[in-house]
Amino acid sequence: MEKDPVCGMTVDPKRAAGSSVYKGRTFYFCSSGCKASFDRNPAQFAK
Numbered sequence: 001m002e003k004d005p006v007c008g009m010t011v012d013p014k015r016a017a018g019s020s021v022y023k024g025r026t027f028y029f030c031s032s033g034c035k036a037s038f039d040r041n042p043a044q045f046a047k
């Protein structure tokens with residue numbers, strides 16, 4: 001399981017609504033809204 005960096009929800013990568021790669025890491029999201037927030041400002045969420 002992976003953690004959605006935007007809302008903190010636990011996300012199953014196989015069922016994630018979306019994913020983004022940032023600095024060589026793949027982040028998974030519970031919804032397209034969370035992915036959009038991440039893509040706007042990845043540095044804020046990728047810790």
Ligand SMILES: [Zn+2]
Nearest residue numbers: 004007030034
């Ligand atoms: Zn989310």
